[in-house]
């Protein structure tokens with residue numbers, strides 16, 4: 780999923796939080812990717828509030844999707860672990 784920079788029009792990415800993401804684990808890194816600020820190669824960090832409303836609603840939908848995915852992942856992990864214990 781990629782978005783366009785509201786300042787210069789080039790593609791933006793989520794900021795890299797590799798060391799922090801390692802500390803909080805997979806779910807945390809998913810949530811950080813969903814809710815974190817974006818980063819433009821030319822302009823630096825772009826807060827989500829700078830994006831036009833329709834893009835922000837898309838980002839929100841993507842974030843909710845990722846959060847739901849993370850929760851489903853946790854549930855699947857628990858089910859698998861419970862099944863393995865039997």
Ligand SMILES: [Zn+2]
Pocket residue numbers: 784785786787788789819820821822823
């Ligand atoms: Zn830019």
